[in-house]
């Protein structure tokens with residue numbers, strides 16, 4: 001996990017290192033500095049006034065949290081760079097700006113990249129989903145993102161106090177109380193490929209829920225940007241405000257920073273619930289596991305589901321002997337091709353023009369999704385149940401749900417094509433959903449847990 005993102009690690013550490021030097025509040029990033037390589041271009045603010053580092057002095061909390069978000073890594077992520085490189089080659093450049101217009105929109109707006117293959121040479125200020133990407137965002141008639149680049153920071157405040165570096169303006173697209181803000185997130189969190197196939201559907205999944213209706217509105221920001229009281233800018237005379245978390249953790253880890261790992265785990269732990277029922281009988285036991293998505297505003301997994309694998313691991317024991325196991329994947333083994341397949345595998349399977357499976361979105365003409373819908377869209381589709389009969393003596397059963405943001409089949413294909421260093425994949429991150437970790441023991445008798 002650490003090696004996969006070595007580049008990003010060095011960048012984050014140096015950014016946080018800089019903030020720690022200039023702001024007492026950010027000391028926690030410094031311990032990581034030892035693990036980092038040579039200082040990246042991003043370690044000191046560039047002359048570019050839109051460099052996120054330029055915002056850090058007055059907006060330290062937003063900056064620090066953003067540094068722990070995947071938005072900060074969207075143009076640095078080793079797998080992203082490898083996949084874009086392969087896609088450009090396989091399509092003979094047809095992909096063009098397709099990937100970078102979401103992963104490094106400022107570089108595209110400034111004409112600093114045509115296809116993203118030079119991203120590593122660009123200043124950090126142009127890579128990723130930076131502050132100004134969201135805070136100068138407007139939408140054109142195709143609902144695509146357009147950066148105003150007019151020096152006006154759009155935000156949730158209608159009465160922002162004046163400051164010497166930027167003008168401010170209220171925008172419903174940056175107000176999590178307004179439906180427009182979900183559309184703003186959705187300019188990127190909905191991906192349709194060049195063949196008209198939707199490969200990421202988070203926005204549309206949300207639109208199908210009751211959360212998108214005026215009476216029960218819960219925008220993306222309502223769940224992903226927790227509110228607290230503070231100041232919007234750390235300057236003299238700043239009034240108390242409702243401020244909002246910018247770390248937006250999901251499942252992906254762009255850095256090996258412990259603070260990001262902790263946020264991701266805290267978000268993931270309660271996200272899915274599960275129930276384990278074991279009914280022992282003379283010849284063995286009937287085991288049933290139900291998984292439910294009743295907390296999210298979209299399916300699970302969501303987003304890059306063509307890369308993502310979530311699955312059920314179920315093991316039964318007699319003493320210390322394993323008498324039944326499914327979904328036990330070794331850390332370096334792709335779960336989709338595992339010798340020990342899971343009873344439940346949540347993912348999206350893409351197929352090319354000949355109907356053959358493909359791992360890459362630029363080839364895809366059709367998609368088959370096996371995801372948990374949210375109860376807020378359709379309660380009937382928001383659970384999945386797996387049942388199995390185990391014979392022989394069973395005195396203990398364990399179950400848990402695991403997820404890999406990207407699995408080895410995808411990463412290995414990028415290594416095989418020479419686009420990704422093998423170091424980057426050994427091993428990939430595997431996370432466990434805390435609320436789904438359950439253990440039945442025979443002293444409970446026939447029972448359902450929790």
Ligand code: HEC
Pocket residue numbers: 049050051052054055056057058059131132135153154155156157158159160161162163164165166168169170231232233235238239241
């Ligand atoms: C010199 C200090 C300073 C710097 C540097 C600075 N800001 Fe601000 N910013 C402020 C102040 C002061 C406010 C108003 C706070 C208030 O009224 O509570 C503000 C408000 C904002 C708002 C809210 C606007 C609204 O109307 O809702 C956003 C968004 C914002 N800044 C983004 C940024 C970004 C992005 C950068 C870096 C490109 C940046 N700021 C750099 C001082 C600064």
Ligand code: HEC
Pocket residue numbers: 052055056059062063064066067071129130131132133134135155156173174175176177181221225232233242243244245246
């Ligand atoms: C992915 C989009 C996104 C990125 C990237 C982003 N912000 Fe924000 N920001 C928002 C949204 C949405 C809100 C409004 C939340 C609300 O009030 O409903 C917000 C609110 C703010 C505010 C107003 C105070 C508050 O907390 O509500 C400031 C200041 C701000 N952001 C600064 C920054 C800075 C500085 C960065 C970069 C370090 C940044 N933002 C990166 C989306 C973003």
Ligand code: HEC
Pocket residue numbers: 070071073074075077080101102103105129133134145181184185186187188189220221224248249250251252253303405
């Ligand atoms: C300019 C495009 C863009 C906008 C606008 C945007 N995002 Fe993102 N977001 C991304 C990209 C790209 C990534 C993934 C980066 C990566 O993994 O390389 C991401 C990642 C995330 C993740 C983490 C996903 C994971 O798997 O861990 C969350 C959560 C998220 N965004 C929420 C939001 C919310 C909420 C908003 C609106 C306030 C928003 N985003 C606006 C492009 C965007």
Ligand code: HEC
Pocket residue numbers: 182185186189202203206211218219220221222223224249250251264267268271295296297298300301302303308
């Ligand atoms: C009702 C709350 C809620 C709403 C509304 C919501 N989300 Fe989420 N979202 C979550 C939770 C909880 C997770 C954490 C799941 C995890 O860690 O795997 C999540 C995960 C994600 C992820 C990571 C995907 C994955 O596979 O886990 C992305 C990306 C994301 N949300 C984007 C969005 C966007 C964009 C919107 C609006 C269109 C939105 N969310 C609306 C609660 C919500």
Ligand code: HEC
Pocket residue numbers: 077079080083084087095098099100101102103187188189190191192250252302303304305307308361362405406
């Ligand atoms: C319309 C915007 C958009 C486009 C175009 C786009 N992406 Fe993304 N990408 C996103 C968002 C949003 C996420 C975060 C979703 C999530 O993590 O669930 C993401 C996540 C990713 C991830 C991280 C997945 C993970 O779980 O670690 C990779 C890799 C990636 N994209 C590669 C690409 C490549 C390669 C292309 C071009 C072929 C591309 N993307 C085009 C918006 C986009």
